[in-house]
Amino acid sequence: MSNLKQVLSTIPFLSRDCGKRESMALQNVVRELLPDSRVAACLRHRLGGSAVAVSTTNRGNIRLGGVMVCDAGHICPVCHARKMARERKIVSSIVHDHYQAGGMLVDAALTVPHRDGEPLSCVLNRLDTVWKKLCTKRIWKELAQHLGVIGCVRRLEVTLGAHGWHPHFHVSFLCDAAHAADVKGLSWRTALDDAFAIVSGSWRQAGAEAGVAVCEEAQSAVAIIGHVDAQKAVDYNTKNMGYCRKADSLTPMDLLRVVAQVEDAAVVRTAKRLFAEYAACIKRRHALSFTGSAKAVHKAAVEKADAGCAEVAEEKLGIVAPWAWSAIVKAGLRETLAVVKSRRELVAVVLRAALATGHGRIPFDWMRLCFETKTVISIKAPVPTTQ
Numbered sequence: 001m002s003n004l005k006q007v008l009s010t011i012p013f014l015s016r017d018c019g020k021r022e023s024m025a026l027q028n029v030v031r032e033l034l035p036d037s038r039v040a041a042c043l044r045h046r047l048g049g050s051a052v053a054v055s056t057t058n059r060g061n062i063r064l065g066g067v068m069v070c071d072a073g074h075i076c077p078v079c080h081a082r083k084m085a086r087e088r089k090i091v092s093s094i095v096h097d098h099y100q101a102g103g104m105l106v107d108a109a110l111t112v113p114h115r116d117g118e119p120l121s122c123v124l125n126r127l128d129t130v131w132k133k134l135c136t137k138r139i140w141k142e143l144a145q146h147l148g149v150i151g152c153v154r155r156l157e158v159t160l161g162a163h164g165w166h167p168h169f170h171v172s173f174l175c176d177a178a179h180a181a182d183v184k185g186l187s188w189r190t191a192l193d194d195a196f197a198i199v200s201g202s203w204r205q206a207g208a209e210a211g212v213a214v215c216e217e218a219q220s221a222v223a224i225i226g227h228v229d230a231q232k233a234v235d236y237n238t239k240n241m242g243y244c245r246k247a248d249s250l251t252p253m254d255l256l257r258v259v260a261q262v263e264d265a266a267v268v269r270t271a272k273r274l275f276a277e278y279a280a281c282i283k284r285r286h287a288l289s290f291t292g293s294a295k296a297v298h299k300a301a302v303e304k305a306d307a308g309c310a311e312v313a314e315e316k317l318g319i320v321a322p323w324a325w326s327a328i329v330k331a332g333l334r335e336t337l338a339v340v341k342s343r344r345e346l347v348a349v350v351l352r353a354a355l356a357t358g359h360g361r362i363p364f365d366w367m368r369l370c371f372e373t374k375t376v377i378s379i380k381a382p383v384p385t386t387q
């Protein structure tokens with residue numbers, strides 16, 4: 001079995017949980033692999049000399065104030081989850097408004113041929129070259145006329161399957177049905193055939209001009225969203241845009257899961273190498289891009305998404321001193337602290353860190369608990385642990 005096949009054979013056994021605690025544990029894997037990346041400091045290094053404020057948020061999560069957040073959405077499991085949620089909201093908002101305005105959507109997944117063992121950088125370059133050709137005036141103009149394209153949202157996704165790296169674009173063509181000259185089908189089925197012929201034909205032509213033999217059936221998939229209900233259109237589009245986990249391929253975050261969960265040393269070594277290759281190739285690339293009408297409403301969609309994602313600190317549980325935070329990180333309790341539900345659990349975590357560093361109780365200057373009344377008290381006595 002090839003190295004790649006061995007890694008893929010772990011899929012049925014992987015726990016693909018993506019809660020905060022799991023994401024932070026996967027962050028530790030990235031830190032081990034890429035010690036010089038920003039991810040190594042994410043939710044670990046404090047900002048300047050500040051203490052760490054632990055608060056609950058209006059969404060029931062824990063916010064750690066005063067620690068660095070890396071924002072490296074491609075490779076940081078914690079920031080990836082946050083950015084994906086935001087991206088989904090942005091795209092959903094654009095799709096929803098387009099649909100409400102009577103528009104039609106043609107969703108496509110476009111890729112290029114690739115094989116096991118090919119470097120990701122080569123396949124990505126090939127994909128970029130064909131896309132660039134698709135965007136040349138002649139091909140794009142024809143595509144836009146035939147489909148009635150007025151805007152476009154494109155999302156880059158990189159997965160790993162039996163034929164090696166599989167970078168692909170999920171594209172939502174925002175179309176004006178009245179101007180879709182060549183989508184004449186009388187039923188959704190025949191309209192879909194028309195849309196498929198137009199999109200895959202343009203993609204094949206772009207490939208031919210780039211010197212890449214694109215196989216229409218294998219390298220393009222097309223769907224028309226024919227729901228009457230805008231929300232259903234959004235849901236369908238979300239699936240089509242690739243935000244779902246697949247049974248036969250691994251995402252980059254899955255490669256980290258393999259490293260964290262699988263015991264076979266050879267498999268772990270391959271997963272590490274593949275993740276490092278992905279991290280090097282994906283630097284500075286935008287996952288999402290917008291053109292035409294999608295670009296015009298992008299700013300408003302971002303503002304709406306940010307308002308929807310806004311998470312405000314609701315109740316401050318306590319303040320952890322810098323040296324106590326260091327002890328928590330050192331004891332591997334960062335992940336546990338990030339999901340505490342109460343002051344009692346917060347105290348329990350700090351106590352565990354204190355015990356791990358040779359103290360018999362929580363030292364006087366390690367933390368303060370905060371209460372709603374804004375009264376701040378010090379913890380002086382040892383507190384029984386619940387763990």
Ligand SMILES: [Zn+2]
Nearest residue numbers: 042070076079
């Ligand atoms: Zn991060």
